[in-house]
Amino acid sequence: MRITVALVGQPNVGKSTLFNIIARGNAIVSNWPGTTVEINKSTVMHNEYELEFFDLPGIYGLTGVTLEERVARSFLLEARPDVAVVLVDSLNLERTLILALEVLEITGKVVIAVTKTDVAHSKGVHINYELMEKRLGAPVVPVSAIKKIGLDRLFEAILRISNEDRRPLTISYGELEPFISSVEQIVREAQNPPPYPARWLALKYLEGDPEIEEILSKSLAERYKELEEIRRECRRRIGEDIVVLVSKKKISYIQESIVKGAVVKAVVEEKRKTSSVLYNPVAAATISVLFIFALFIGVFIVNTGYPLTAILERAGQSELASRIEEYTLSGLVEKLFDYISSIIYDWLGETMLASFITEGLLGGVAAVLVFLPLIVIVMAVLGALEDSGILPRLAIGTHAILQKIGLSGHAILPVTLSLGCNVPGVLSTRAVPSASERLRLIMFTPFIPCQARLVVLLALATGIGGLAGSVLVPFVYLVSFAVFATLSYASYKLASKKRKEEIELLLEIPPLHRPYARVVWWFTWHNVKHFLAKAGTIIFAVSIISWGLQHITTNLSFTSDINNSIVASGSQKLSFLLKPLGISGESSWIAAYALITGFLAKELVISALMTATGASSIQEAVSSLGLTAPSLIALALFTTLYVPCLATLAVVYMESKRAKYAIIATILMIATAFVLGALAYLLANIIL
């Protein structure tokens, strides 16, 4: 028999940890219909039962403030899991129980899992679980995910509840009650009442929940006016925000009817050492920025050798530099693919099939997979920062700086993730509470150079060589961040003209702890898989198609000389567009072609350059273009700024829900790239 179980919990209660322990690494990701919010699913056998766990996003409540809250709520209402397991934190029992009450008001089939019980015990917090269970009318099970305590009892409770018929919890809201019952009455009398608990609908309606308003106005039609009348009357009588009243009643219900007498805190009011240096805005900003900077320099060195190699080269140690580069992540992966190609050529000889496999399949896919370890490293580092509790502190530290460009500390995760890959960067904006700030981040974080663009930049930098080559990368990063900051600030100012908007920070600061490998891995995998999917689909297909186009002439016959191919003649016609960047002449079509494929995925720029020039190394490919240093600088800037890749564009569209924003973002990026590219070309010609 199959039992569906939803895991619900506030952020930082240890929900991901519990899910990972239960799933033992076997999780499938599915999107909740109509959204891009992902719900992880894992099936576990217990006795003869098949327990299907759904890990809902971490949320503070079911009020529908953020997209994730709406998804969790609609999952509980629409998918109707057999059991909802609500996690509450034994160290923050009162606050985390609010969510439990909200779930209990929707369904009675709830198991409460009290987490971090081992820590609570050592801190002198003692909980009478039996008493709490009696008062809540739902099983209360202490668990410690990390120490794997209580899992069997949790499973038993899930099985027991799944077989029982349970009504939602009824909390008395005092003076609000008459209004709740009148609304409930009308809802029940509807011709086809919404398939949700009537009392819950009534309460949410009185609170002014826009989603519920819509549902009720549809299903009640004419009689909806009566509801509006009741709510007006209610607001007049209560004279207080209904949301405030309901929250207060919930809190006092928790304090008086659940916690009182069931929880004993041995009063050891330890004077907590506050990391006050990190709270000081100036010091925190400086430390945070330096920390992020140092971290990414470290990551860049591991990944590509840059900037260490550049420094060594300037110091005359080019041999050591190339040695290091060989053993960086991207160097090693490249070596591996070269090795595979050579085996295939040995085996098949110089045939069309060998060319297809090595250049078409391997060339394209390898060009992408080269970046996989790079992105994995970035994500793992950020995962460790997040899980350890350092990230929220960085958010506070950078808040003051980000505020100057129309963003808040909440933006720190999207921004830093984008340094790895823009797709998870854009997706991570979902946790940003302000809708307008979120839209700004969705549209402009694609300007932040990802690892793929870093590698393209490095290739072009080697092509330029000299001092100009060494400073190219920091220069382009600076320009990209400046563009990001300027656009974000401008759109903030523009939006503020219509409606005054305050950029604010409201963030829980979890205690610091050493990151758990499992949780970090989970975070990494969650953010890397988009990239893998892209490599497996878009890029795979594009590689095959572009190989075909490179080897078919305009007369539709096979050619091994790319200069005679369809691509060459097609790109030739577009290459005039690159004139402002100083790119013209015979091989200018190669640059045009590379940029066209780069739209599908930035990392393809390199493989396109290599296949089109027939060069065996990136450096060789760049130098055989015969471009001057100013043109290469302009090309580097252009490649970094123009159009996010197709996958990023797709998430920009999905997350903003409007094609308009994806189109505006694209036009903005192309225009910026042209203007700044041309400007860089002109300036570089004067300076160099």
Added chain:
Amino acid sequence: MEAVSLDSVREGSRVTVLQINGDGWVRRLYQMGVLPGSKLEVVFNRGFGPLIVRVGDTEISIGRGIARKILVRVDES
């Protein structure tokens, strides 16, 4: 008993929330345990940048603009 806004409260004070104005952030504050009647401890406040307050066992960071809209009574400073 005088009501003051949270952003003006000295570091180290213990306060009781009296009223929260504004709309956008109110719900989130409630869910985080900050609502009329809650007892807070101001852990960090240097007159600029976000404040840090403790609610129960959790520390939360509250932007100054939001803090300005939270009216509190100082119980102990």
